[in-house]
Amino acid sequence: MEEKQNYHMSSAEFRQWGYKTIDWIADYLENVEKLPVLSQVEPGDIRAKLPKTAPQQGESFAEIFKDIDEIIVPGLTNWQSPNFFAFFPTGISAPSILGELLSAGLGIQGMLWATSPACTELETHVLDWLVDMLELPSHFKSSETGGGVIQDSASSASLVALVAAREQTTADISKLVAYTSTQAHSSIEKGCKIAGLSSDNLRLIEVDANYAMRPDALQQCIETDIAAGLTPFYLAATVGTTSSNAIDPLPELGAIAQKYNIWFHVDGAMSGTAALCPEYRWIHQGLELADSYCFNPHKWMLTSFDCTCFYVRDRTKLIQSLSIVPEYLKNQASESGAVIDYRDWQIPLGRRFRSLKLWFVIRHYGIEGLQHYVRKHIALAQEFAEWVKSDPRFELAVNPPLNLVCFRHKGGDRINQTIVNSLNSSGKIYLTSTKLDQKVTLRMSIGQATTEKLNVLQAWELICQTADAN
Structure with missing residues (x-):
């Protein structure tokens, strides 16, 4: 009698790789600050490293994880970096990740x-x-x-x-x-x-x-x-x-x-x-x-x-x-x-089942814990705004009501665009720009889960150094 083929991952393997996946995520979040904030790859770099066809036979998870480190991570813009100040906050947390995992597991x-x-x-x-x-x-x-x-x-x-x-x-x-x-x-x-x-x-x-x-x-x-x-x-x-x-x-x-x-x-x-x-x-x-x-x-x-x-x-x-x-x-x-x-x-x-992760976050942090981070981020943004106001080279585009600071160099559009491009290509921080009153304006969005005053201060010093160099 022909033996039935079972391609599923066994419970033992699932536990093994599940634990390793959590370890990998924890290590990634602990070390994400060391990685370039904006991915430094060129268009097509990631696909060039991938096989042209899907595998005929299944591969080991060890091989798959090796490619995560060698192919995928270099192609990431690291939104969870404490030096990510672009677009809007995307702060995640361990309870949220676990809620997402449980939702996926329940299926x-x-x-x-x-x-x-x-x-x-x-x-x-x-x-x-x-x-x-x-x-x-x-x-x-x-x-x-x-x-x-x-x-x-x-x-x-x-x-x-x-x-x-x-x-x-x-x-x-x-x-x-x-x-x-x-x-x-x-x-x-x-x-x-x-x-x-x-x-x-x-x-x-x-x-x-x-x-x-x-x-x-x-x-x-x-x-x-x-x-x-x-x-x-x-x-x-x-x-x-x-x-x-x-x-x-x-x-x-x-x-x-x-x-x-x-x-x-x-x-x-x-x-x-x-x-x-x-x-x-x-x-x-x-x-x-x-x-x-x-x-x-x-x-x-x-x-x-x-x-x-x-x-x-x-x-x-x-x-x-x-x-x-x-x-x-x-x-x-x-x-x-x-x-x-x-x-x-x-x-x-x-x-x-998206409510699981929201439930986990609210229960873990409580209202008090969530309020703490909102207040901290707004305070950091207001302090950053004061640094801008006290520097004769820069100006606020508008007084920030909360945690987004819109500012610009007084030298005009060219130098502001140069500052943004230089900062982002450095990989050290990531900012985005917009146009307000038809003028190029830098946006400093503060709200990542692990962003501290030191990150904001280092960003300001880098902005000032880049302005001096241009």
Whole structure:
């Protein structure tokens, strides 16, 4: 009788390599500061080291891990480096990694309550916790008319909100108009395209001296559109814009949205986490007027990507916009109306057990521990801003409200671009730039899990040395 072939890794092998994988991750995080922050490889370098065809027969895990060290690691931009100051924070933590590992190990599909009740109910509960932790409007709780759900990103959250807003109107889609600021994230424009809106039907509203949306400009634009026979239906405001960390005036914008019956979405992607601390909850003033809101624990709350918390005032509007029930998904629990099926709260059908890692992070650090890191990062950013202000060569582009400092060399665009390029090619730190008032502006984003004052001080000294050299 022919012996059955078993290609699976045995439990003993899984334990062996599982332990080694955890050891490898721990070593990587302990030593990541020694690696170049921005990968130094050239385009095509990684693929040139990989075999042209997949292996016919399975390889040992020892060989696979050897290639991780020799091929993959050199091609990484090390986002967990304490010297990573680009884009936005992506601070992870050991509890988050373990939660992600457990989620992968369980391998469940959480599209319906029935397909794993714990996946749904833990998510609902943790999202309710966060309403209290950030002191968000109570109607975002599942016990009231709204509720929360974990999306993969703020891009998906804004798209889901936009689709729900679209479904609340009977106007022809060609007549629908959406509004956001010139400083809003590009995902709003992308969401409009996906939702079937013409790019001509998205209005980018002018901003004030602090790069926040101007309510008077919004009001004027809406009135012009209505006079032209168009239907305003969606307004996206931002708490902490990507370029400058600007905080849009939610009370004024929300009042305008209510006046014209416009869906009001608020994107707090990175900055929303600051509301863990009572002294920063002013950023959410006016949020009670919003129909939907999102923020990303995977940016500044020590939780690994992907994890966006998305809330709605009225879950019925969201569910009715996205729910389709084919015969193969029907089940007794769903038909009872007593459970939440999160597949109806998002674009895809399938969903991972993402609430585990968020639950682990909150339980491990507690509110106090999470507040500690928010306060530390903001204090470091404010101190960095003072160094900029006291140096005659540099200037702030705008006073930083939280943990992002936008600054520039007074010598003009060329030297600022040279500084960014030189810093990043050195591998010692990683900064990104933007344009504010059409001027190249450097962005110092402080929020990595292991960033300390020494890292920020060394970055400033390197910036000054690079400026002197150019």
